[in-house]
Amino acid sequence: MRKLFIIAALLAATGAQAETPRDFLTRFEKEAGAAASAERGARFFNTKQGGEWSCASCHTDKPTQAGRHAKTDKPIAALAPAANAERFTDAAKVDKWFRRNCNDTVNRLCSAQEKADVMAWLLTIK
Amino acid sequence: MKRLIPAALLLLAVSAHADNYSLPKHAVFEEECASCHMAFPPQMLHADSWRAMMGDLSHHFGSDASIDEKRRAAITDFLVTHAGGRKTGTTRDASGKPLLRITETARFEKKHREIAPATWKRASIKSPANCTACHARAAAGDYNERSINIPK
Numbered sequence: 001m002r003k004l005f006i007i008a009a010l011l012a013a014t015g016a017q018a019e020t021p022r023d024f025l026t027r028f029e030k031e032a033g034a035a036a037s038a039e040r041g042a043r044f045f046n047t048k049q050g051g052e053w054s055c056a057s058c059h060t061d062k063p064t065q066a067g068r069h070a071k072t073d074k075p076i077a078a079l080a081p082a083a084n085a086e087r088f089t090d091a092a093k094v095d096k097w098f099r100r101n102c103n104d105t106v107n108r109l110c111s112a113q114e115k116a117d118v119m120a121w122l123l124t125i126k
Numbered sequence: 127m128k129r130l131i132p133a134a135l136l137l138l139a140v141s142a143h144a145d146n147y148s149l150p151k152h153a154v155f156e157e158e159c160a161s162c163h164m165a166f167p168p169q170m171l172h173a174d175s176w177r178a179m180m181g182d183l184s185h186h187f188g189s190d191a192s193i194d195e196k197r198r199a200a201i202t203d204f205l206v207t208h209a210g211g212r213k214t215g216t217t218r219d220a221s222g223k224p225l226l227r228i229t230e231t232a233r234f235e236k237k238h239r240e241i242a243p244a245t246w247k248r249a250s251i252k253s254p255a256n257c258t259a260c261h262a263r264a265a266a267g268d269y270n271e272r273s274i275n276i277p278k
Contacts, residue, residue: 071189072163073252073259096193103190 021081021088025119031112041121044114049106055118057105064125080125088119147267152204154197162191164257164265166228168208172217174224176205187227229254241276250277 029036045055045063056063057070064083067076078084088094102110110118147167156165168176180202183191193201216232219225228234238254246254257264263273 069162071253073256074161074163092194100190100192103184 019089019091021119021123024088024091024094025116025123028112028116028119032116034113034116036113036116036120038117038120038124041114041117041119045118045121051105051107053105055101055105062125063122080122082126088122145269145271147269149267150204150208152201155201155204158193158197158201162189163255166257167267168205169210170228170234171205171210171231172224173206173209174217175226176209177202178224179226180205227255245276248277 025036045059046061048054053070058076059067059079063079066078068074069076077086079087081087098110098115102108102114106114147169149165149167159165171179179186180198183193183198217225219230225231234254245251251259257269260274260276261269262275263270
């Protein structure tokens, strides 16, 4: 009985940390207070939003494939969850990269709606 | 004469060794710094330069490379501990500020003086910061002459 309790506690602890890409879509939609649009997300991702680069400059317009850093040429693993199971499973990483990459491409932080839209689009790509 | 040969060989070995960097391991440094560019050997810059660079990661050569404070402090410690000494040459620019780019150091300039400006701009090279374009084994710390292959 005691063992079972420990296992259950461990499961709960790991379950609290590991997140799925869908969890982020839900979170951003909730923060935005509106449903996401994959179509809007695709447009946002693939066109320049004020900065020198768009998201696609590094991640390509088909993010199931690997990209390359626009400046350093360093290979970047695929971003779409369908192609890379590690993506969007860690809140600290997701928040860090949205913060940095939005500053680089949009010259400001992205809104919850923008993040929800991009998430929705990334989840539709197979 | 017989003695001269081993001496010459020894000299060759020593000069080749000079372009090898030992790569101290640091998981956080590798995870954070090597996601956008290769993990440059800490020995390539002076401690003052690393401190200055790590003090303004939000403006990192035109990109936002900010990370959380705990990780920032850990990486700074690591870089400062393994930073280059006099070998990096002048460590400050004309106005007295620490040099931030490895490519601005006297050592880098001296080692690359035969490279024409147009060569750096080739699509296969892109930037002087792209070490691996020509130094195939740069990621292993090997910058030896014999490992160089300048792509067309």
